[in-house]
Amino acid sequence: MTEDTSTLTGQAPSPVRVAGPTEEIVLPGHTPPPVRDWPPPDLDGTEFDPVLAGLMREGPLTRIRLPFGAGWAWLATRYEDVRLITNDPRFSRTEVTRRQVTRLAPHFAPRPGSLAWADQPEHNRLRKPVAGAFTVSAMKRLRPRAQEILDGLVDAVVADGPPADLVERVLEPFPLTVVSEVMGVPPADRARVHGWTRQIISTSGGAEAAGRAKTGLYDWIAAMVRDRAHSTGEDVYSLLGAAVTRGEISEEEAVGLAGPLQIGGEAVTHNCGQMLFLLLTHPDLMERMRDRPPERGPVLDELLRHIPHRSTVGLARIALEDVEVAGHRIAAGEPVYVSYLAANRDPDVFPEPDRIDPDRAACPHLAFGNGPHYCTGAVLARLLTELLVDTVLDRLPRLRLAIPAEDVRWRHKTMIRGPLTLPVTW
Numbered sequence: 001m002t003e004d005t006s007t008l009t010g011q012a013p014s015p016v017r018v019a020g021p022t023e024e025i026v027l028p029g030h031t032p033p034p035v036r037d038w039p040p041p042d043l044d045g046t047e048f049d050p051v052l053a054g055l056m057r058e059g060p061l062t063r064i065r066l067p068f069g070a071g072w073a074w075l076a077t078r079y080e081d082v083r084l085i086t087n088d089p090r091f092s093r094t095e096v097t098r099r100q101v102t103r104l105a106p107h108f109a110p111r112p113g114s115l116a117w118a119d120q121p122e123h124n125r126l127r128k129p130v131a132g133a134f135t136v137s138a139m140k141r142l143r144p145r146a147q148e149i150l151d152g153l154v155d156a157v158v159a160d161g162p163p164a165d166l167v168e169r170v171l172e173p174f175p176l177t178v179v180s181e182v183m184g185v186p187p188a189d190r191a192r193v194h195g196w197t198r199q200i201i202s203t204s205g206g207a208e209a210a211g212r213a214k215t216g217l218y219d220w221i222a223a224m225v226r227d228r229a230h231s232t233g234e235d236v237y238s239l240l241g242a243a244v245t246r247g248e249i250s251e252e253e254a255v256g257l258a259g260p261l262q263i264g265g266e267a268v269t270h271n272c273g274q275m276l277f278l279l280l281t282h283p284d285l286m287e288r289m290r291d292r293p294p295e296r297g298p299v300l301d302e303l304l305r306h307i308p309h310r311s312t313v314g315l316a317r318i319a320l321e322d323v324e325v326a327g328h329r330i331a332a333g334e335p336v337y338v339s340y341l342a343a344n345r346d347p348d349v350f351p352e353p354d355r356i357d358p359d360r361a362a363c364p365h366l367a368f369g370n371g372p373h374y375c376t377g378a379v380l381a382r383l384l385t386e387l388l389v390d391t392v393l394d395r396l397p398r399l400r401l402a403i404p405a406e407d408v409r410w411r412h413k414t415m416i417r418g419p420l421t422l423p424v425t426w
């Protein structure tokens with residue numbers, strides 16, 4: 001990398017060549033923005049990443065370099081640009097698997113079958129066998145069982161009396177147990193599976209630990225899918241086993257498809273951890289949730305918009321042809337990231353974006369993504385979040401933090417942000 005990475009460059013008087021993932025031609029008046037290093041942030045609380053805030057101020061389209069992988073990538077932060085890129089088949093996920101794009105994750109071993117890496121029409125073919133397990137009607141059927149699991153956990157907390165760590169007692173076991181039931185993980189294997197998923201979303205331990213966890217989880221999944229080859233059950237491993245038997249997907253694809261679904265529960269644990277922390281530190285919001293239960297929906301949605309769910313950015317896309325975005329030309333072959341977190345704070349769409357305001361004019365947030373890669377587990381995540389917040393608030397009256405807010409410890413070296421523990425009393 002030869003270019004200046006720390007200062008803004010001026011306007012190019014004539015076409016110049018800039019070294020990058022591919023050599024690009026820069027047209028007069030279209031100087032590409034400088035490449036900014038984006039180290040893993042390790043932020044506490046629900047603070048918005050100051051590096052991302054700086055990139056948002058710098059332009060609609062900037063360029064970034066993350067700790068692993070190679071080269072640089074474009075970054076889109078505005079709501080409309082993010083929606084455009086994520087819904088445009090000229091940006092490919094599959095292409096990313098063929099090279100080392102700059103990234104946050106130390107370990108990179110994309111698998112055939114993973115929805116995240118599939119372009120259309122493959123994405124539709126792969127999604128079909130499992131789609132039924134995550135629909136609105138499937139979630140309606142799941143609701144009473146999910147509530148039963150949650151009640152069991154909260155009963156134990158009430159019986160033991162205050163104080164309690166909500167992460168350990170409820171936020172971790174609840175989504176993991178429900179996701180394991182949806183997937184069809186036998187109870188005896190759940191602790192082992194959770195150990196692997198926890199390591200996979202962590203960036204601590206480096207590439208080796210993440211690689212070992214992935215191997216452990218994916219070998220276990222392969223055995224599971226084989227075991228359910230003739231099952232007529234409605235759990236995801238049975239659906240996948242049956243789809244393999246019918247020849248709709250390969251066993252390798254079934255394994256790649258299941259992994260990210262199995263990991264999904266982790267996202268709910270940490271997102272709800274941030275959500276409860278925000279409620280516990282914003283008395284006005286907490287009061288509103290308690291006084292007007294029928295109006296809880298808009299508060300949860302506004303919190304989903306506001307929560308800085310992840311560190312830096314997720315998965316890149318690669319331009320299959322030259323595409324103009326926000327006055328810049330993204331050349332064929334160049335990688336692009338979008339930030340859903342930044343799009344959710346776009347001041348043109350969400351005035352005073354840093355303020356938590358459940359009464360703001362309705363506009364769909366992008367917390368679950370957009371386009372064909374929209375989160376497969378979004379309806380499940382909403383169900384779990386709603387049940388969790390409702391039950392905790394209703395069963396633990398006068399719930400409050402048991403320690404000063406500034407003493408709450410936060411997960412570091414992680415892709416998904418959240419509190420390590422949430423000690424509460426009531």
Ligand code: HEM
Pocket residue numbers: 086115116117179260261262263264265267268271272309314315340366367368369370372373374375376377378380381
């Ligand atoms: C993808 C958010 C929970 C499974 C995504 C994406 C986001 C997201 C932003 C990426 C969209 C993109 O790549 O453009 C969240 C949040 C959650 C959550 C905020 C919790 C509050 C879950 C759960 C599951 C799940 C519970 C499954 C049980 C997936 C899968 C994908 C995905 C499989 C990849 C979809 C694809 O590429 O087609 N999620 N998620 N997520 N999520 Fe979630």
